[in-house]
Amino acid sequence: MSESKRLFFAVEIPKPIQKQLVQWRADNFPADAGIPVVAANLHITLAFLGDVSEEKQRALAAMAGRIRQPGFTLNLDDAGQWLRSRVVWLGTRQPPRGLLQLANMLRAQAARSGCYQSPQPFHPHLTLLRNAAQAVPIPAPGFLWTFPVTEFVLYESRFVRGRTKYTPLQRWTLNES
Numbered sequence: 777m778s779e780s781k782r783l784f785f786a787v788e789i790p791k792p793i794q795k796q797l798v799q800w801r802a803d804n805f806p807a808d809a810g811i812p813v814v815a816a817n818l819h820i821t822l823a824f825l826g827d828v829s830e831e832k833q834r835a836l837a838a839m840a841g842r843i844r845q846p847g848f849t850l851n852l853d854d855a856g857q858w859l860r861s862r863v864v865w866l867g868t869r870q871p872p873r874g875l876l877q878l879a880n881m882l883r884a885q886a887a888r889s890g891c892y893q894s895p896q897p898f899h900p901h902l903t904l905l906r907n908a909a910q911a912v913p914i915p916a917p918g919f920l921w922t923f924p925v926t927e928f929v930l931y932e933s934r935f936v937r938g939r940t941k942y943t944p945l946q947r948w949t950l951n952e953s
């Protein structure tokens with residue numbers, strides 16, 4: 777029997793923006809606010825799949841490949857903290873319809889394939905800091921990073937030598953044709 781992999785679908789953040797976010801985080805948050813997520817790991821999860829067999833991965837990839845929808849523009853212009861999950865996040869004040877549609881579709885496909893999906897509504901976010909147990913001052917609104925989202929990505933999550941590593945396994949282009 778083949779091994780399972782820990783997988784999730786996500787929106788990739790362009791490399792230059794990952795770098796800018798890391799700089800902005802260093803400039804705007806106290807060093808002891810939490811554990812910073814490394815630049816290459818900054819992403820927006822669309823659907824978390826959990827541990828998935830090779831067979832189920834193939835089925836999920838086939839379903840993802842049938843999604844037909846246009847790309848959209850993402851504005852990262854919001855930030856906050858969830859004390860319960862100890863996460864400081866960046867997000868978007870007005871999630872584009874395309875982002876919500878894509879996440880809903882992937883989450884529905886995942887649920888149909890037997891991947892547990894949290895009943896909590898989808899809150900699109902990019903985790904900036906983990907283990908932020910104490911309330912952290914959040915920078916005032918006025919920041920903005922904008923980028924076009926033209927594809928979505930299936931990532932594998934692994935714990936390698938004490939570090940979380942996300943590896944893109946497959947990507948799909950967003951277009952209507």
Ligand code: 2AM
Pocket residue numbers: 784820821824863902903933
């Ligand atoms: P988070 O950043 O808010 O923790 C890989 O773990 C990605 O999947 C992360 O972006 C994480 O969101 C998200 N995710 C969603 N549900 C998860 C779960 N039950 N366990 C681990 N990660 C989850």
